Amino acid sequence: MKTTFKHLAFAAASALICSGSAFASGEGWVTDFEAAKKQAAAEKKDLLIDFTGSDWCGWCIKLDEEVFSKDPFKEGVKDKFVLVSLDFPQKPENKAKLGEAAQAQNKELQKKYSVSGFPTIMLCDSEGKPFGQTGYQQGGPEKYVTHLDELRAGKKTRDDAFAAAGKAEGVEKAKQLVAALKAMKLDDDLVSSFYGDIATQIKAADPKDETGFAKAAAAKEKQEAFQKEAMGLMRSKDTDGLVALVDRTLKDEGLDGEAKQQVIMAKASAYAQTGKFDEAMKICDEAVALAPKSEAAPMIESFKGRLAKMKEKAAEAPKETKEKE
CATH class of the missing domain: 3.40.30.10 (Glutaredoxin)
Incomplete structure (x- = not known):
């Protein structure tokens, strides 16, 4: 160091x-x-x-x-x-x-x-x-300062949206509040901790959920529940149980493409851990197809590349063993 x-x-x-x-x-x-x-x-x-x-x-x-x-x-x-x-x-x-x-x-x-x-x-x-x-x-420093300025612009958008919401009512108020939250691009736990009151205001102003905010929040809760159960199955190395959980979760109509993309990748990981690399790579293709332009799509493609290398290495292992014998 x-x-x-x-x-x-x-x-x-x-x-x-x-x-x-x-x-x-x-x-x-x-x-x-x-x-x-x-x-x-x-x-x-x-x-x-x-x-x-x-x-x-x-x-x-x-x-x-x-x-x-x-x-x-x-x-x-x-x-x-x-x-x-x-x-x-x-x-x-x-x-x-x-x-x-x-x-x-x-x-x-x-x-x-x-x-x-x-x-x-x-x-x-x-x-x-x-x-x-x-x-x-x-x-370097100049690029980092520019990056920080871009993030600061999110704060201005937040404040402008909050100000507009203060002058609006009903769905229009809800839309401005949703815009304020989206502008910051914060993790869900930060939004929940620091802007929980805003979520309450949105639901009150938009009881019919015309903004889709409540639906998205419900989907996130389902994702969190899935992740918690999936982690338990991974720790216990219950691959069959994890695959079954993924299949059940994917049938939920409340999840959009990106949410389903994250869920199905748990199955890819399960297959990879058991050496089923072809199945895992196929799942990666299915995941990308669900939301090709998502932030996760490039990472999934990268993971698929690593799976291919793991498959090659696994195929070479028996040959090396025979040569030693």
């Missing part, structure tokens, strides 16, 4: 920890979340929150080295964001430098923002409500 600026900063400026300055991403970052919100409100800025693992996460280190430590990034965000570093170091000495209070705060915020991978970059308004999320991106 390369020595990075953030590691040197821990050693050179440890006295600043108590003041709230962070080192995981360099000078100018804040570690106290409540202080960061107050600063953002006072300066009319948003929050850029970096959930990072400074001494173990390779992609976090790359993001620091390639983007956050560069002047074009600092200049590009200085008038837009208060930078917040929430570090999750693993080395005892770095945990000690971070302090117990900061560790407790960071764990609480990790749970609050449903962060499961590192680095996670969460963009929030000064109240701490998320409007965008991202992670490591290739291309």
